[in-house]
Amino acid sequence: MNAIDRRRFLKALSSLGAAAGASLLTLPEARAAAPKARVVVVGGGFGGATAAKYLRLLDPGIDVTLIERGTLYTSCPLSNEVVSGERHIKTLQTGYRGLAARGVKVVHAEVTAIDPAGKTVATAEDGSFPYDALIVSPGVDFDYAAVEGLTQELSETAIPHAWKAGPQTLLLKKQLEAMPDGGRFVIAVPKGPFRCPPGPYERAAQVAMHCMHHGKKKAKILILDANESFSKKPLFEEAWKALYGYGPTGMIEWVSASAGGLVERIDAGSLTAHTTFDDVKADVLNVIPPHRAGKIARDAGLATLKGNWCEVKPENMESKAHKDIYVIGDACVGGETSTGNGFPKSAHMANSQAKVVAASLAAKLNGLPAPVPIYTNTCYSVVGHDWGFSVVHLFRVQNGQWVYIKEGSGISPVALGTKQAPKPVPRIYRKMEAEYADGWLRNLLADAFA
């Protein structure tokens, strides 16, 4: 009997009890007085919010505390549309009232330390929180020092990465608006893994769309990439070519690492990116620094993979380093990494991982058998007014290992027909997925925060 069955049982019991004259109305109060377990969630992004919500949904007898420093969350997915002016940032924002209404104790504080042995979480403002189980969903930190000349302060004032949606997204938007026709917008992509694998390439398209619609047809968007390939590549290249022009003579140009795309150093004063081969002067310089797991996870010894990423167990996302600590979202590493099919660092993936943890914990705390986990991801990119596409992932767990299920994964069709006689994908397919993107984001935000 899993948690949901147990609730159904309680519901059935309560109707029987009423007939028998017993009062079961006191049951929730009795449980509130003595919670069966205390679960603390660190980080209120898509992963942490979903985990807190689903724990309460699956078993209201569990005491759930979510610790998050911010009071307003801005979705990274679709935030490139804010940069281009296609979308207002408010459509991507949510507070934490929805979680509070579900009985999650929301604490706005900065977590300063995790003590895995003493099973407590310390905060700067609100003392410490004991836990029976801890879910860590801190997202990523940016390694500014990896790019010579870049600092956190420069990112906040002059060279935004805008890779955590919020003030920097708006700063980058302002810089784009001020860019003259013929200006050069440079996006420096870090070596993977990074958050939102298709994000930099979607950004290039959104910036190009802005330029097309604002009389800047001579603008250049240059992607300097520390990698040799990228997510949804054939789909992006088709769209770039059709909508904006692609290549040395087009509006968008992509430079791979081996062609000199790796940005090693920048000069903030002259907005110059120094690559292995060249010095590139920019009008807008958008440097996305390399990532690693959030500091709080690294400090707690959870980042077991090269000190950068947190390894977890396939069956329930429990840390390989510490018992009763679960790491989800962009900070963790998982999936079928041996074949290059690791978990993408995406909001939907974090949402899915959070549900696995919630189901596993709800079962464990009720003495029920562990549920069979399943991990899914859906991610849309919007590259023009009526041009979008997606990637989906499905992972199952077999013999204690993640298995990438090819049949349930993949990008939108690149061509129809057969390999010998391919036919172009009808334009209406791209239009449909551009429309789906908005519905997906609204549901994903609600599934995590409402």
Next chain:
Amino acid sequence: MKKTALSLVFLALAGSAAARGDVDVLARTCNGCHGLKGVSVGLSMPSIGGLPRDYLRNIMKQWKYDERTAITMSRIVKGLSDDEIDALAAHFAKQPWVPAKQPATPELLAKGRSAISENCEDCHGFTGSDPDVGVPKINGQWAKYMELELAKYRSKEFKMPHRKMKKAAQDMKPADVSAAARYFGAQSK
């Protein structure tokens, strides 16, 4: 008496616990795009909770076996077994149908009312809430989604196996498509 009733509840739950445990986990993965209990809050994504089991099962299997075109869903369902599809269809069919609130002006309702009389009402009913057996409810379904779906039925680029629906959609006047979708979307009961 009480004891007997209780053990019956226990037995009923124990018998299906294994199968249901798995479908609950699986169904939760659908919520990310279709909402908790299949109640969508995204205009272009359909609500699926409370739709007929056979309808849900058929479209998922048609996508899986490439008998029907869905641009995103056809990839997702290919990773599911037929049993999982059956279980998901049964799971979402059991949820209550919750119409989305999409108010419309009296003028729009009148226009929509006339738009649906010829091609929609016969199968979906006057308000979309009382359809024929196996036909989805569309009262309070998202209008945006229904417009997109009608565009699929009207386009030659999509494989849509339901011949009657295809013909009805193609017989609609272009101006009636949006009016019909918004009319059904506005039916909040």
